[in-house]
Structure formats: structure tokens, C-alpha cells
Amino acid sequence: MTLSEEARERLEELVALQPTKNAELEERWGLDGGSEVHQYLESELKEYYYRNDDSLICATEDAAELVGAETETEDGKRIVRAPPLQAAVLDVLAGPDERSESVVSVLHALEDAGHEADVDDVRATLRSLVDKGLAERIQRTVPTYRLATPRDAFVVEELD
Numbered sequence: 009m010t011l012s013e014e015a016r017e018r019l020e021e022l023v024a025l026q027p028t029k030n031a032e033l034e035e036r037w038g039l040d041g042g043s044e045v046h047q048y049l050e051s052e053l054k055e056y057y058y059r060n061d062d063s064l065i066c067a068t069e070d071a072a073e074l075v076g077a078e079t080e081t082e083d084g085k086r087i088v089r090a091p092p093l094q095a096a097v098l099d100v101l102a103g104p105d106e107r108s109e110s111v112v113s114v115l116h117a118l119e120d121a122g123h124e125a126d127v128d129d130v131r132a133t134l135r136s137l138v139d140k141g142l143a144e145r146i147q148r149t150v151p152t153y154r155l156a157t158p159r160d161a162f163v164v165e166e167l168d
Contacts, residue, residue, distance in 0.1 A: 011074075015052045019067070020075045022057060024089035024167055027064035027139050036091075064139055086162040088142065093133050095166040096123045101134075101143060101155055108144075108152035 011019065021036055022028065030042030039045050049057055049065070056071035072079065078087055090098065100117035102109050109117070115130045125133075134153045137143035144156040 011052070016075065018048070019053055019056055019071055020077070021167070022053065022065065023067040023072050023075050023077045024165075025091075026066045027060055027062070028136070029064060029139075032136065033065065062139070081163055085160070086157075087165060088140070088162045089165045089167055091167050093123070093125055093129060094137060095164045096121065096125075097130065097133050097137065098142065098155070098159075098164055101137075101153060104144075104155045104158055106154060108146040108148070108154040110150050110152050114153065 018033075018037060022033070025032060025036070030045040033039070033045045033049075034042060037045070037048070039048065053071075056068050056074070058066055058068060060066050077089075080086060088098070096118055097114060100121055101114060111127060111131045111134060114134065115125060115127055118125050118130065134143060134145075138145050138153070138156075142156055142162070143153050146152050146154065
């Protein structure tokens with residue numbers, strides 16, 4: 009299957025953002041709703057994606073090969089491609105051996121580090137990082153979060 013330039017660029021984003029949701033792709037691709045994302049995936053990228061057990065959108069191995077996406081560094085660290093806010097949250101989020109933090113605490117840490125965000129964006133970002141297996145959610149009085157894996161186990165490549 010030959011992909012258009014737009015389809016190839018979108019496939020690269022899908023590979024980078026996986027696992028992801030319709031809403032995240034909708035925002036990145038400038039589409040009008042999850043059904044439009046689904047239609048695009050089915051019409052242009054059907055061979056290159058699937059939904060996992062949690063209904064999250066994932067790229068096939070063929071898709072990663074096609075776009076030349078590396079998944080590990082030479083020394084075995086996982087390569088994480090993340091939008092700017094996710095990259096910033098990964099920088100400030102409590103480590104796996106530290107006490108987990110609330111959404112508001114993460115928001116304040118981001119602000120202290122010079123990043124602008126609102127609480128809804130931070131909450132959505134933390135959920136996405138949990139979906140990717142990079143953060144874990146721990147229920148205390150309120151939901152709290154921390155890294156699920158040590159920082160030295162992954163490298164973040166920030167997406168534009």
C-alpha cells in the first residue's frame with residue numbers, strides 16, 4: 009500500500025504517540041471528532057493500526073518499520089516520543105520510589121519549571137502516560153501519580 013505524504017506523516021505520529029486515543033489524534037490532526045479519526049484510520053491506515061485490549065490505538069510492527077521508528081537506544085533504553093506537555097510532566101513527575109503526587113501538585117511542579125498548563129491538560133496528560141505504561145495511578149484521597157519506571161530506563165524525544 010502506497011501512502012500519501014499526509015498519511016505517512018500521520019502514521020509517524022501514530023507510531024510516536026501509541027498507545028493513544030481518538031481524541032489525542034483528533035487534536036494533533038485537526039479533525040472534527042473521534043468518528044472522523046476512525047474513518048481516516050480505516051480508509052488510509054487500516055493495515056498499520058489495531059486497537060489493544062483497552063481499545064487504545066496502536067501501530068503495527070510494519071508501521072514502525074515503514075516509518076523507521078526506533079523503539080530502543082543502543083544501550084536498551086526505551087525511546088518515548090511525547091508531545092511537549094507529556095515530556096515536561098515526565099521531567100517533573102515523582103519517581104517510582106517517591107510518594108505519588110496529585111494532579112494539582114504536578115501542575116505546580118510544571119509551573120515551577122516554567123511550563124504553562126491548566127489542570128485539565130495535566131490530568132489528561134497523566135492519564136495518557138498511564139496508558140503508555142510510563143506512569144502509575146495510585147488512589148489515595150484523590151488520584152495520585154508517579155513514574156512507573158525509573159527515569160534512566162527511557163529517553164524522551166519531544167514531538168513538535
